[in-house]
Amino acid sequence: MKLCDxxxxxxxxxxxxxxxxxxxxxxRRLRDLGxxxxxxxxxxxxxxxxxxxxxxxxxxxxxxxxxxxxxxxRIDRTPS
Amino acid sequence: xxxxxxxxxxxxxGSPNCGKTALFNRLTGSRQKVANYAxxxxxxxxxxxxxxxxxxxxxxxLPGAYSLEAASPDEAITRDICYxxxxxxxxxxxxxxxxxxTNLRLHLRFVLEVRRLGQPMIVAVNMMDAARRRGITxxxxxxxxxLGVPVVQTIAVQRNGAAALIAKLDVAGRAPAPGSETxxxxxxxxxxxxxxxxxxxxxxxxxxxxxxRVVLHPIFGLLLLAVIMFAIFQAVFAWAAPIQELVSAGxxxxxxxxxxxxxxxxxxxxxIDGVFAGxxxxxxxxxxxxxxxxxxxxxxxxxxxxxxxxxxxxLMSAAGxxxxxxxxxxxxxxxxxxxxxxxxxxxxxxxxxxxxxVAPLMTCSARLPVYTLLIGAFVxxxxxxxxxxxQGLVLFALYVAGIASALLISWMxxxxxxxxGERSLLLELPSYRLPNLRDLAxxxxxxxxxxxxxxxxxxxxxxxxxxxxxxxxxAPAGATGAxxxxxxxxxxxxFIQPLFAPLGFTWEICIALLPGLAARxxxxxxxxxxxxxxxxxxxxxxxQLSTIVASQWSxxxxxxxxxxxxxxxxxxxxxAVIRRETHGWRTAGFATAYLFALAYLASLVTYQVAxxxxx
Numbered sequence: 001m002k003l004c005d006x007x008x009x010x011x012x013x014x015x016x017x018x019x020x021x022x023x024x025x026x027x028r029r030l031r032d033l034g035x036x037x038x039x040x041x042x043x044x045x046x047x048x049x050x051x052x053x054x055x056x057x058x059x060x061x062x063x064x065x066x067x068x069x070x071x072x073x074r075i076d077r078t079p080s
Numbered sequence: 081x082x083x084x085x086x087x088x089x090x091x092x093x094g095s096p097n098c099g100k101t102a103l104f105n106r107l108t109g110s111r112q113k114v115a116n117y118a119x120x121x122x123x124x125x126x127x128x129x130x131x132x133x134x135x136x137x138x139x140x141x142l143p144g145a146y147s148l149e150a151a152s153p154d155e156a157i158t159r160d161i162c163y164x165x166x167x168x169x170x171x172x173x174x175x176x177x178x179x180x181x182t183n184l185r186l187h188l189r190f191v192l193e194v195r196r197l198g199q200p201m202i203v204a205v206n207m208m209d210a211a212r213r214r215g216i217t218x219x220x221x222x223x224x225x226x227l228g229v230p231v232v233q234t235i236a237v238q239r240n241g242a243a244a245l246i247a248k249l250d251v252a253g254r255a256p257a258p259g260s261e262t263x264x265x266x267x268x269x270x271x272x273x274x275x276x277x278x279x280x281x282x283x284x285x286x287x288x289x290x291x292x293r294v295v296l297h298p299i300f301g302l303l304l305l306a307v308i309m310f311a312i313f314q315a316v317f318a319w320a321a322p323i324q325e326l327v328s329a330g331x332x333x334x335x336x337x338x339x340x341x342x343x344x345x346x347x348x349x350x351x352i353d354g355v356f357a358g359x360x361x362x363x364x365x366x367x368x369x370x371x372x373x374x375x376x377x378x379x380x381x382x383x384x385x386x387x388x389x390x391x392x393x394x395l396m397s398a399a400g401x402x403x404x405x406x407x408x409x410x411x412x413x414x415x416x417x418x419x420x421x422x423x424x425x426x427x428x429x430x431x432x433x434x435x436x437x438v439a440p441l442m443t444c445s446a447r448l449p450v451y452t453l454l455i456g457a458f459v460x461x462x463x464x465x466x467x468x469x470x471q472g473l474v475l476f477a478l479y480v481a482g483i484a485s486a487l488l489i490s491w492m493x494x495x496x497x498x499x500x501g502e503r504s505l506l507l508e509l510p511s512y513r514l515p516n517l518r519d520l521a522x523x524x525x526x527x528x529x530x531x532x533x534x535x536x537x538x539x540x541x542x543x544x545x546x547x548x549x550x551x552x553x554x555a556p557a558g559a560t561g562a563x564x565x566x567x568x569x570x571x572x573x574x575f576i577q578p579l580f581a582p583l584g585f586t587w588e589i590c591i592a593l594l595p596g597l598a599a600r601x602x603x604x605x606x607x608x609x610x611x612x613x614x615x616x617x618x619x620x621x622x623x624q625l626s627t628i629v630a631s632q633w634s635x636x637x638x639x640x641x642x643x644x645x646x647x648x649x650x651x652x653x654x655x656a657v658i659r660r661e662t663h664g665w666r667t668a669g670f671a672t673a674y675l676f677a678l679a680y681l682a683s684l685v686t687y688q689v690a691x692x693x694x695x
Contacts, residue, residue, distance in 0.1 A: 025151060026504045032147040033506070034186055036267045048298035049394040053403065053505055055296065059185035060280075064390045064403065064507040 003073035004054060006043040012075035014039045020072060027072050034058045035073050087136035089170060093158060094178035095190050096144035097510035099206040102236035103178055104141040105522050131250040148193050153424045162197055174254060175201040181211035181218060182511060184278060188270045198259025201229050204245050208233040215281040223277040228258040237516045288511050295387050305388055312375045316368050323367040331360035353612040354547030359540050366531060369445045372414045373527045381515035386507055393505055399487040400494030403505055405435040412442035416654045420661055428503045434493050436661060437671050438486035440654050443479045446600040450645050451478055453604055457630035458638035481646050542595045546606050584637040584687040600650045636690035643686040647679035
């Protein structure tokens with residue numbers, strides 16, 4: 001499943017970040033910021049309008065991502 | 081040998097939010113210089129300090145970067161300086177790589193990237209106090225052994241918090257970092273380092289979670305944002321007023337004293353009508369600018385600004401901007417120049433362009449002198465609905481008009497340039513921090529200094545030039561009109577007035593518009609000078625400018641000029657900074673043209689309607 005399909009409060013483990021285009025700069029930046037295989041992520045909150053942006057915790061850091069960005073991150077949901 | 085050649089050049093590098101600038105302030109105190117890198121408007125902050133041994137150091141505060149694979153103009157500068165290939169910048173002798181102790185997983189990756197360069201470096205693990213409070217323990221010695229480069233702890237917000245770093249810098253002979261030992265998979269290496277050297281009881285600070293539950297709440301969060309914005313504008317006007325009156329009275333008294341002391345003649349006229357009436361008027365706005373920046377700096381330091389960007393991102397992206405545009409646009413309320421410069425943190429070129437183009441529509445503090453003068457003269461001080469003051473409401477409406485126009489224009493630009501790639505946000509929401517008074521004071525001093533420098537250079541020079549143009553040549557013998565009618569300025573004003581006649585501008589306004597191009601607030605000082613020279617007696621000082629304006633202009637003219645200032649690109653520095661930021665005249669020319677067209681149209685409509693309504 002994709003990172004953007006998580007419900008608020010749910011966690012998952014990153015499988016991979018997919019390139020939307022050859023040498024996708026957004027995907028590369030996501031990997032630089034810590035979205036790499038095996039990393040735990042949690043959806044902390046969503047923006048007030050249109051369920052966007054997503055507030056995602058990865059490692060010790062929180063990032064605001066739009067759905068299009070979070071859609072690149074493939075994850076496995078952690079059963080609660 | 082020169083001093084620069086003797087001192088050691090160090091550069092601070094690190095990811096955004098690692099506390100690098102606070103550490104820079106701790107190291108260099110007030111001995112810093114802000115300029116731009118050659119050819120680009122990325123702020124170049126340099127300072128110096130002397131270590132206990134007497135060795136002197138030059139410190140460069142490089143823009144924050146998540147990676148040396150640059151994704152924005154800021155990061156490209158950091159990359160190029162680290163590689164020693166930025167034209168005009170010498171390669172630093174030592175790289176001080178700053179990492180936040182509470183965010184090591186992200187920041188150690190960057191440390192490893194820097195280590196790969198194989199240059200002399202020191203790792204400064206910053207905010208050790210915050211880490212300790214959260215129960216995080218870091219074995220610095222083990223980390224130093226693993227990394228093969230010196231590791232020190234720093235607490236940038238504490239006196240002597242950089243002592244360990246200075247001691248480490250203050251030794252002769254530096255070995256280059258073992259760059260080639262860095263493995264390819266940086267993330268795996270970070271995990272290994274963390275497992276070996278760091279113990280962390282929880283992944284986040286409980287306090288951050290608690291605050292974010294309220295601040296990012298879909299309803300309370302937006303409400304809180306609205307309250308904060310309202311409080312800022314209230315404070316800028318209500319709190320600044322008494323201080324402004326003090327400044328104004330002080331300048332008035334000083335002017336009177338100096339006036340008594342000078343003999344009658346051109347010199348006295350220059351000092352009283354030119355310098356005091358002109359520059360003095362502008363100086364009164366320093367309190368407002370400082371109060372606005374106190375709030376902006378507080379919000380920035382505390383970590384709230386990215387939260388506001390999070391809340392507004394969807395709304396702003398619908399209007400063709402991005403949540404990241406919030407910070408540049410908020411700064412533009414103080415001045416469009418730092419606002420436009422702050423837009424370089426926006427990676428998407430289209431969002432960045434839209435932000436730059438609409439930033440001049442945010443009501444900058446330089447418009448305040450114009451607005452306050454005109455509102456004071458033409459809007460009655462009346463209670464509305466028992467709660468509000470009509471003058472305050474009009475001022476609020478002018479701000480709203482600017483914001484609404486900006487949203488409309490960026491939305492139109494989005495429609496024209498449809499489907500041009502995806503736009504990303506990728507914004508870090510850092511931990512909340514208690515703002516540090518010292519850093520706040522240094523930031524404020526920087527802003528006040530820039531303003532005062534403008535007042536004492538550009539604005540002073542223009543005021544003097546305008547005084548000259550308005551005073552010479554003098555009226556011929558037997559002339560009946562005011563002397564200024566016969567001066568150069570009077571002739572220029574009369575010459576361009578027909579162009580602005582449909583907007584209801586008088587020739588005095590036309591004179592004031594010209595020097596006002598250098599800085600909007602100069603229009604007020606120019607009007608001050610023009611009317612002071614025009615008046616029969618000498619005792620007309622700027623405090624009465626509002627009365628003169630009210631008696632000489634029609635209400636329609638006043639309103640038309642107010643609307644003109646919402647849009648008109650009456651600021652050459654803004655145009656110049658747009659040109660520099662976008663590398664060419666195309667965007668700057670477009671911005672100028674569209675803003676002038678809007679201003680002319682809006683003023684025309686306002687004047688014609690107001691004439692019908694008020695007669």
